[in-house]
Amino acid sequence: MLLVKRYRSMMMILSVLAIACLLVASPAISASGKKPYKIGGIFAVTGPASFLGDPEKKSMEMVVDQINAKGGIDGHMLEAVIYDTEGDPSKAVMGVSKLINKDNVIAIIGPSRTPTTLAVMPMIQKAKIPFISCAAGNKIVQPIDPWVFKTAQSDILAVAAIYENLKSKNIKKIGIISVNNAFGESGKEQLLSQAPAFGLAVSKSETYGAKDTDMTAQLTKIRQDNPEAIVCWGTNPGPAVLAKNIQQLGLDIPLYQSHGVASPKFIELAGSAAEGIMLPTGKILVAALLPDSDPQKEVLNAYTSEYEKKYKSSVSGFGGYAYDAVKILAAALKNSNGDKEKIREALENTNGYVGVSGIFNFSKTDHNGLSPEAFVMVKIQDSTWKLLQ
Amino acid sequence: MQEILQYLFSGITNGAIYAVIAIGFSMLYNSTELINFAHGEFVMLGSLCMVTFFGSMHLPLVPAIILTITCVALAGLVFERLAIRSVKHPEPIVLIIITVGASIFLRGIGMIIWGKDAYSIPSFSSHPPLDIAGAKLLSQSIWIIAIFLVAAVGLQLFYKKTLTGKAMEANAISKRAAWIVGIPSKLMVMMAFGLSTAMGGLAGVIIAPITMSSYDMGTMLGLKGFCAAMLGGLGSLWGALIGGFLLGILEALGVGFVSSGLKDATAFLLLLFILYVRPGGIISSADVNRF
Structure with a gap:
């Protein structure tokens, strides 16, 4: 009896361990005559930021497979080693340390979030290894670190796009509500600092917790000053709760959201409350609506169809960060012979690369390389996106 | 005034949710002196089961609720039996660590x-929302408070009027004495687990329409529920109620008059x-005879 009990508890522990092991992604192995180029990926594949990390990991694997199918780079196959950060800075540091010391990768792509990126940057500087982050925070590339690049659009550009739209509607007074994590704080900072330049007054700036179930209290507070518009800065699901609360309170003022909710999931979550909401987004979301003259249209269509064919799930803009990063890196790897300094220089000289997130022009003074044209304003209408001119 | x-409406809605979760904590603590740190995950299970039964399978409301609560309670029973x-x-610290492990497992x-x-x-x-003196009371809030x-x-009737409920209460007061008069204590503990997780499931059910349900929603809710239970006095039904509503209303007033941050x-x-x-909470178990 005792033995059976012990056996049972052992089994419990073993099964928990087994599942834990399964959750750790296993890297792909490639084979070719020449030694493969090992590139590292580090994304928040699980955890609260998995909506970023999961498509990023899939996109990275997809591009690597495509490049290998075409014979690799200068005859070298690519080998992706991908670790999961779970969105946690300490796990990101562990992962990057493994990539550098154990796997000896020649470049690293990721992490998905700003805090995890900032946490691993000192190691990148020390190891002198080309690094392309997929996170949005502006602090990553300002001040510039020679080894650090990023492909995600900065929130500076997103805020500018929203304020441009507010200005065109002659709106003067707004209320802000942002999520109390790094994404929200960074957005709030930009919203507050750029407001005067567009002639806007921020009457109230409130915050909410990422897991809050109800935000009517914050909205009630914002409502007291009769703002002409509300700008919400957060990632799903919080902003969907907020949109519902606004509808329930019967607040009849325009609501602007950040690019953090630019996915069909938001419309699904917010339901009828999503109608009329405006937000800036990378062009991927509205690829079909873009005029044929748009230079990014071809890339966008190619990425969308490849991704949807391979993973049978709809594409989000976030995977594009990793897609662009791998493609830019692949271009830089050509003729580099795996020399890190050469790769870095080639990255810095990337010019006019047309990607999913925009047209990249890296330089010594700009390691993000995007302009405000990387964003378009869209409005949600009849449960779908409508391009605003 | 408005x-x-x-x-207040916002606070009462959240407070009712915290209270339901807190009752689950209290109930289990009462019968087993165990804090189930996986309780929040049962709320998550309830919420997501509701999404499946009500949202995707389009079952009518009442069967969906009953089915959800049954599923969650069954999961609770399996948890008790196996883990x-x-x-x-069964020292308290070992059991608590097990519940922490179970919460990670359930999240997975x-x-x-x-x-x-x-x-x-x-x-x-x-x-449409009820308009009371300019303030809006959402229909789901009314559902939450009613449920x-x-x-x-x-629960009160169950504990005071039924034999099983009284047996559970007896078992909570003294396992040994209950055993002497022939109350099967293992069965009572198992029932307490079932009931407690059913309450967790119920919290998940009522919360699903007002918030977004995801696999990682349970931890914070569990923590808030635990705080509410502590605030009111762990082990007391009324304490859990008072603690839950107090926490919810204070949070809302905190946002309004202090700062949302x-x-x-x-x-x-x-x-x-x-x-x-009051180290024992507002209603400490010394003041009341537990349930």
Whole structure:
């Protein structure tokens, strides 16, 4: 009896361990005559930021497979080693340390979030290894670190796009509500600092917790000053709760959201409350609506169809960060012979690369390389996106 | 006035949810002296089961609720049978660590079954919000408060009027004495687990339409529920109620009159203060005979 009990508890522990092991992604192995180029990926594949990390990991694997199918780079196959950060800075540091010391990768792509990126940057500087982050925070590339690049659009550009739209509607007074994590704080900072330049007054700036179930209290507070518009800065699901609360309170003022909710999931979550909401987004979301003259249209269509064919799930803009990063890196790897300094220089000289997130022009003074044209304003209408001119 | 009323409505809605979760904690603590740190995950299971039964399979409301609560309670029973009862030396610290482990395990299961996305389901009924002196009371809030009242009264009746309920109470007061008069204590503990997790499931059900359900929603809710239970006095049904509503209303007023950035801090500071003044909670188990 005792033995059976012990056996049972052992089994419990073993099964928990087994599942834990399964959750750790296993890297792909490639084979070719020449030694493969090992590139590292580090994304928040699980955890609260998995909506970023999961498509990023899939996109990275997809591009690597495509490049290998075409014979690799200068005859070298690519080998992706991908670790999961779970969105946690300490796990990101562990992962990057493994990539550098154990796997000896020649470049690293990721992490998905700003805090995890900032946490691993000192190691990148020390190891002198080309690094392309997929996170949005502006602090990553300002001040510039020679080894650090990023492909995600900065929130500076997103805020500018929203304020441009507010200005065109002659709106003067707004209320802000942002999520109390790094994404929200960074957005709030930009919203507050750029407001005067567009002639806007921020009457109230409130915050909410990422897991809050109800935000009517914050909205009630914002409502007291009769703002002409509300700008919400957060990632799903919080902003969907907020949109519902606004509808329930019967607040009849325009609501602007950040690019953090630019996915069909938001419309699904917010339901009828999503109608009329405006937000800036990378062009991927509205690829079909873009005029044929748009230079990014071809890339966008190619990425969308490849991704949807391979993973049978709809594409989000976030995977594009990793897609662009791998493609830019692949271009830089050509003729580099795996020399890190050469790769870095080639990255810095990337010019006019047309990607999913925009047209990249890296330089010594700009390691993000995007302009405000990387964003378009869209409005949600009849449960779908409508391009605003 | 309109603002204060709106804050109160918001607080009462959240408070009812915290209270239901807190009751689950208290109930289990009562029968087993165990804090189930996986309780929040049962709320998550309830919420996501509701998404499946009500949102995707379009079952009618009442069967969906009953089915959800049954599923969650069954999961609770399985948890008790496999992970808790099979422990050789059931010391509190061992059991608590097991519940922490179980919460990680359940979160993993939730992620495998429902994926990493959040889900939302429509409100139980589509009435427009009630307008009371300019403040809006949402229809789902009314549902939450009504369901909560039914559950609280039901539990009270169960403990005071039925033989099984009385047996459970007896078992909670003294296992040994209960055993001497022939109450099967193992069965009672198992029932307490079932009931407690059913309450967790119920919390998940009522919360699903107002918030977004995802596999990682449970931890914070569990923590808030635990605080509410501590605030009111662990082990007391009425304490859990008072603690839950107090926490919810204080949070809402904290947002309104202090700062939304300090929302959680305001509530937790007060918790510290109350525990300092009354270490056993507002209604400590010394004052009341548990349930």
